[in-house]
Amino acid sequence: MRLIAVLDDAQTAALTLHTAGQLAARLGGADICAFHPMPATDPDFQSPDEGLPDPAQQARFAQTVATRAHAIRQIFEHWRSTAQGSPHAQWVEQAGPPRTTLSLAASKADFVVLGPASAATTPTTRQSFAAALYDAQATVLIAPPTPQPGFGQHPVIAWQDTPNLHRATAAAMPLLRTAERVSILLGEHHPNAVADPTLLATLRTLGVAVTLERFVLTEQSVGEQLRARATQAGADLLVMGAYGRPHFIEWLFGGPTVDLLAHATWPILTHH
Structure with a gap:
């Protein structure tokens, strides 16, 4: 590669x-x-x-x-x-x-x-x-703001059923297949309102230890909720889709929405 x-x-x-x-x-x-x-x-x-x-x-x-x-x-x-x-x-x-x-x-x-x-x-x-x-x-x-001792042994996926996220997970598959474990975070407005991601079954078929964590979205920013849950899970990599420009670039560099990366302790793999 x-x-x-x-x-x-x-x-x-x-x-x-x-x-x-x-x-x-x-x-x-x-x-x-x-x-x-x-x-x-x-x-x-x-x-x-x-x-x-x-x-x-x-x-x-x-x-x-x-x-x-x-x-x-x-x-x-x-x-x-x-x-x-x-x-x-x-x-x-x-x-x-x-x-x-x-x-x-x-x-x-x-x-x-x-x-x-x-x-x-x-x-x-x-x-x-x-x-x-x-x-x-x-x-x-x-890259994260500080060097991390480990990388990609516990990827956390910020799930959205979008082409951007599907492209990101496809690119990350060499890492996901060989990870010690994978966590999928799924935020929804109502409990169990969203079907299980197809990626869940795919990874299990490959023998990957994968868990799905659902959480109900609150008035707190989605970025802050993802950061807190990924950190709590012990993530060493976040996989997410990049939404449309210029809003994603604005978000990355501390625009009016919460800057997830400002507090992240792990690298982020993304794709548009």
Whole structure:
């Protein structure tokens, strides 16, 4: 399998690589592409009203881009030389519009690993999320805010009978089949109003230890209820569907709805 670890921020690069390494190990080995998007134009000069950068401004921007790339590459090289299992990983720099270059690369990957989402992330990181999730329609693994010792031995699935969630669970099947146990969380407005997910029977047929936990939705946000129940269950991975843009991106980065990731202690695997 081919994984792309998107390294667009020095603050989160080590965590992104750690999560990519955990995913590769759980898959039984995978090629990891450490992908660093390098903007070719200064975002401060993107409209006619902003004019054109003079030679000095162009030189400063080019130096900033090169310095950031060097710093992130050093993080990658350190991770590659010290990571357990000697992961098969390569460094790739791609100049051009970050959303365009990443979308093309992500469309050829089995999984795209992104750094943690928060309200403080850069515009480039937000573009990375949009490029991977929506432009490339890739399966995305979002790293947690802190390194976790385990990964994917107890996935928790936030169940919705939607194409997005079905695509996410299909992509996660190599992890689900080999997990120690799987939990499915099903929120409903009335007790037993929703039929058992077909995934429940599928996993049981495969010999997976899987449980279904139903809960009645309350006035509390759905995200907060999922977070609390997944944490209580001892999850080390959350599988969920990504709903339509731009609302999902807004939600990821701390919009008016509750930011589940701000309090999550586990990675999130998602698909649009």
